[in-house]
Amino acid sequence: MAAYTFFTHPMSRGQIARWALHETGVDYEQVIVDWANKPAALMAANPMGKVPTVIHHSETGDRVITECAAICAYLAEANPEAELLPSDAELADYLRWMFFAAGPVEQAILGKSMGWDVPKEREGMVGFGSFDRTLGTLRDHFAGSDFVCGERFTMADVYVGSQVDWGLTFGSIPPEPELVAYADRIQARPHYKAAKGIDNDLIEEMRK
Ligand SMILES: N[C@@H](CCC(=O)N[C@@H](CS)C(=O)NCC(=O)O)C(=O)O
Structure with missing residues (x-):
């Protein structure tokens, strides 16, 4: 088994x-x-x-x-x-951005694609504030870091990278150069390619 x-x-x-x-x-x-x-x-x-x-x-x-x-x-x-675990020095970034991607980023993208508008005066009540604030914050992180925890790939990049990769592929996040460059680094991972290849083959099979 x-x-x-x-x-x-x-x-x-x-x-x-x-x-x-x-x-x-x-x-x-x-x-x-x-x-x-x-x-x-x-x-x-x-x-x-x-x-x-x-x-x-x-x-x-x-x-x-x-x-x-x-x-x-x-x-x-x-x-x-x-x-793929963070070192002590990397732990804060590892947790912070993984949770940020699972919460604010996912909600901001989903809300936009569903056409849910947050009135300006109620942005303080929603965890992501606004789509632009959330995606801008994520973009700014990757302006100064190759990966979630700096220069080293960790498991946080599988989750955060998938959100960015998925969003860019489907046009649900803006093609900001910092995010596109991060997605390029993610896509270069041999295990990313192997896993995607399996799912893409399964999708092909289903379409036959
Ligand atoms: N919060 C979950 C979301 C999982 C989810 O919504 N999966 C969808 C596919 S992307 C699903 O299983 N949909 C089938 C259904 O809800 O019946 C996670 O992050 O894994």
């Missing part, structure tokens, strides 16, 4: 978790989810019925992990030999 069971769909956020699985080099068995007929094992593990959902068959029992950012963080913690 593989160490991890991975419920996914190639056209989904499952792409983020697949990349994280490849970066850590773990053995996993994928289950491609049919949206109209979700497997009972997925629903038992994650009543939200969402992908990605990962089950780690650890030596001490099965561990269910959901939410892309948490999956990335978990895989880095469970597989320290992959050297």
Whole structure:
């Protein structure tokens, strides 16, 4: 049995978790989810019925992990030999930007694509303030840093990089030079290419 069971769909956020699985080099068995007929094992593990959902068959029992950012963080913690964890000096940036991407960035992008307008006088109530403020803050970070934690790639780049990469691909974030350059660095990762290749092949198969 593989160490991890991975419920996914190639056209989904499952792409983020697949990349994280490849970066850590773990053995996993994928289950491609049919949206109209979700497997009972997925629903038992994650009543939200969402992908990605990962089950780690650890030596001490099965561990269910959901939410892309948490999956990335978990895989880095469970597989320290992959050297994707932050050093003490990198920890603040690692946590700060991973949570920033999972919260404010995701909400800002989603709100814009849904056409939800935040009235100026209520920006103080929403965690992302405004789309421009959130994306500008992220852009400014990458004006001075190659990766989330400076010059070294960590697991935070799998999650933050995926948000940036996805947003640029679908035009939901502006093609600011700092973000485009960051996405270029992310896309150069061999494990990014390997994981994307698998999902792209699955998408091709589904289109036949
Ligand atoms: N907060 C979750 C979101 C997961 C999510 O919304 N996944 C979508 C695909 S991208 C899904 O499973 N949709 C199927 C459904 O909701 O039935 C995460 O970050 O992993």
